[in-house]
Amino acid sequence: MLRFVLLCQLMAGLVFALNGYADDVHPMPLILAHRGGAFEFEENTMEGFRACYERGIRGYETDIRMTKDGVLVLLHDDSLDRTHNASGPVEEKTAAELKDVQTKKGQSFLLLEDFLAYFQDKPGVYLELEMKTSNKELYPDARIAEYCDKLYAMAKKYKPTDSDYLFTSFDERPLVAMRKLDVHWPIAIIASKPLSLEFIKRAERLQATHIACQISGTSREMVQQAQKLGYKINGWPGRKVEDYYLAIGLGLDVACTDIPTVIQQTKEDLPARDKE
Template sequence: MKCKSLILSVLSFILFGLSTQLLHGQDKAVQLFAHRGGAHEQDENTLSAFKASYEKGLRGFETDVRITKDGVYVISHDPSLERTNGSKGIVEQLTAAELRKVKTKKGNQFLFLDDLLEYLSDKPSIYVEFEMKTRPEDYPQEKLEPYCDQLYKKIMAKKPADALYVLTAFDKRPLKYLKSRYPEVELLYITSSSLSVEVIKETQELGIKRVGCRLGGTSRDLVRAAQKEGLIVSCWPGLSVDDFLLGVSLGCDYLCSDVPVEVFTWMKNKMPWVTIK
């Protein structure tokens, strides 16, 4: 009971602080986006996940892109099919035809990039992150460069006119390559660490303006410092409404969530003065 009371007290303090701050700043807006289409609410990275989240009001999404053995772009976070599909095999070692026969544990079809892009093509004012899953052992430089070229051209060809499509990666190689080839491309550098002076410097050295870092350990002062340097700050993971509230209190521009529908609904009902983009 003591632990529960402490949690409620902390949450009340956060809400009081946010309310005091945001009631005086009605233009506060945060981009909420659904991690893998809503990883803890939906069947992650399936077309049904993106459809369900969109129909519930979400306008921001994140997904993961790989290529098959025969060069077809598919949506999959893991290289292995075991966790999500209960099957043996590595995505990059299978053909498109083989993956078309694969279903998730919940019975959904394996998702291909073209199908996702087609679904999103008529959705106005959306934000989508396409994470490039380019481990060096799977994507040596001679494979990486055509992967980047074709992926960029594919997503831009189907992008709604007013949408914001961003290519992201932990791997700096595709970010550097795309920046050199397509100066206008929107890129985001993801790091598994919290925001720090070193992460800000790394992002600036890449010549890009977006950084995605861990929510835990990130401070408000560092978020402000990054923004002062012209960076746009995104934080993850978002496992709960509390995580989202923490991100808002830190002043983050973009917040990733595995429970985006829950967050969206809670914010709409409890904190309507915060605009969720």
């Protein structure tokens, strides 16, 4: 019954998108599993990433931080309190101190190297590696270079040749550093605001290739304008099926969602011609 309701809802969204813009049909947005599907699994865990991959999802977003002794790990918050059986920032702990830390449901704390190693033999994957460096107390300017050098080296080491790995951030500092390390590697600027001309100019200044904007308030016209300039547009947050309808209507390239397997199921239930 649930699948039938979701299918009807998604078909309604597609009718709006395709009928409203029949002369300019954009491909369906890539499903991006936000933190590995944060509303379906414990966020930033191998359980979530593995389950999504086995379900056929090929887009993933995760959050990268660095321990006191320079080890890169996956964690969204400035502290471990909400998601793990520990407290305080990982930036103030060593990798050895995190060895026995588990999530609230008993999963292992995830290192970036283990995460990337899982995808190393899985071609055709799109990864957004968000650099969580905005807190300048945890990441003063002097620490950005070390963080970026290590992240770039590890991503380059593990990335399959036919996969797309992006460095993304709200913080301009690591984006500037990454562009200096590699003029060709795709990067994305994120902001908690709709797409606008000001946002596009900011992306241009940073030599970004992608823009991650809030879906709410973003117009199809602005998305098309950015795409004509060569940018790929990611819309967020995605917390319900209706958010994916909006992503379709806006013509987004990527739809960041906390319910990736739900969206994937509704897409699979569509007639073949509607998925082209």
